[in-house]
Amino acid sequence: MTYNKKIYPVVLCAGVGKRMRSNFPKVLHFVLDKPMLWWVLRSFRGLIDSEPIVVVGKNKDLVSQYFADEKISYVVQNEPLGTAHALLCAYESLKVLSEEDYFLVMPGDMPLIKQNTIKNLCEMSELNNDITFITCNVDDPKGYGRIVRDKNNNFLRIIEEKDAKNDELRINEINVGIYLIKIALLKLLYNIENVNAQGEYYLTDLLEIALKNGHKIGTMEIFDQKEILGVNSQKDLLEAQGVAKRSVIEVHLNNGVQIFDINSTWIGPEVSISSGAKIMPSSVIYGKSKIGSSTIGPFSNIENSTIGDNCNVFYSVIRNSIIGSNVSVGPFSHIREQTVIYDNIRIGNFVELKKTQIESNSKVSHLSYLGDTTVGSNVNIGAGTITCNYDGFDKHRTTIEDDVFVGSDSILVAPVKLSKGSMIAAGSVITRDVPEDSLGIGRASQVNKAGWVKVFKSMKTKKKK
Incomplete structure (x- = not known):
C-alpha cells in the first residue's frame, strides 16, 4: 500500500x-x-x-x-x-x-x-x-x-x-x-x-x-x-493464546471447515484448509500446512505439510511432507520430513516413513519403516518390513520399482534395488539387487527334525529328578 x-x-x-x-x-x-x-x-x-x-x-x-x-x-x-x-x-x-x-x-x-x-x-x-x-x-x-x-x-x-x-x-x-x-x-x-x-x-x-x-x-x-492485550507474564501469554486460537478457528469455520471441538483443536495462523474438511478433536495443524477436503484426526499432528482431498489421517503425525488425494494414514503412523505420498495409498498402523517417495496405488499397511526409499506404483510392503538405510557413517537409498511384492518381516539392506515385478519372500534379508520378475529369498533353509521334541523333553525331565 x-x-x-x-x-x-x-x-x-x-x-x-x-x-x-x-x-x-x-x-x-x-x-x-x-x-x-x-x-x-x-x-x-x-x-x-x-x-x-x-x-x-x-x-x-x-x-x-x-x-x-x-x-x-x-x-x-x-x-x-x-x-x-x-x-x-x-x-x-x-x-x-x-x-x-x-x-x-x-x-x-x-x-x-x-x-x-x-x-x-x-x-x-x-x-x-x-x-x-x-x-x-x-x-x-x-x-x-x-x-x-x-x-x-x-x-x-x-x-x-x-x-x-x-x-x-x-x-x-x-x-x-x-x-x-x-x-x-x-x-x-x-x-x-x-x-x-x-x-x-x-x-x-x-x-x-x-x-x-x-x-x-x-x-x-x-x-x-x-x-x-500486552503480554507481560505467562498468564497474559496464556490469555493471548486463547484469543488467537479462537480467532484463527473462526476464520476456518466461516470458510466451511467443520471443527468438532474448538477447545482441543489448535490451528496455526498460516494454515490453509479447504471447505468441507473435517477436523476431529485433539488435532494440531501448524506451520504452512495446506489441507484439502479431508478428515484430520482425532489425535493427529500436522506440521508444514500438504494433504490433498479425500484423505483420512487419524492418530498420526505428519511433518514437512506432501500427501496426495485418497490417502489413508494411521493409526499411529509417523510421516517424517521430505516424504512424498501420491494418490490412492494406504499407510497403516505403526508405519514410519522418512525421505521416502511412494507412487500411486501402493500399500504400507503395518509395522514398517521406510527411510531414504523410492517406492513405485502398485507395490505391497508386507508387515514388519524395514529398510536399513544407515551403515553407521552414511545414508543409502532403497529403490522398489512398480508391481513389487515384499513379504512380511523382510529386511532390505541399502543400497539395494528391487526391480519391476519382483517378489521378496517373507522373512528375507535382502543385500543384493533383485532382477525384474524374480523372487528374492535371503534366509536359511528350514530343517524339520522328526521326534526331536520328545527327546528334548525327556532329557529335561530327567535333569529335574
Missing part, C-alpha cells in the same frame, strides 16, 4: 520482561506456533514498504536467528533505559531521513493487534498530525498509562500508572503504546528526562513535550479490548 509520506515501522523489543520469569526473550515466546514478534510484524506486512527496524537488547542473536529469512534491520539498545531511549537508538541508526516522514512505533509484545487497526493508523498520516497514537477505554486499566484530557476532551498528557495519583488511576482510557510520529519531532527525544519512579526515559513524555511546543497531537480510539 502507498501513502503520501514514507512510514518506517519500529518495533521495540529490548525490554527484559522480568515478569515472564523466563530466560528466553519475551518476544520469542510463542502464541500458537509463532513468536509474539512474528504476529506484530504481520500486522503491518503488506501495508508498509520500508524494512522494519527492530530494537533489541542483549537478546539480538536469538531474535535475529529466528527471523534469519526476513528482511529486518536490528538496532541494539545496550541498556534497558526505557522506550524513549529505545526509539532514540532507532532514530540515530538511520542516516538519511525526511522530517516529513513518519515512524510507526509498536511494542513487540502485543501479538493480537489487527492489521486493519494499523492500516487505519497509517492513514492518519494524511491528516498531517505530528503525532497520532492509539487509545482504548478498558474495563480494567491496571498496568497501563492513563490518558489525561482537559474539560474540552483535548489531550493533555499520558501518566504512567506508577506515577499516577488516585484520581488519575480512576481513568479508564489508556495508552495502547502504538504511535505514528513525524520524524521532525524525534529530535525532542533528547529533551526527555528520567525523573520518574522507574528512572527510565518514557516515550509518553514526548507527547507532552510536543504539545507544549505547539505540535498537533491526535488520538485514534479502538474498541476491541482483546486486541491491545
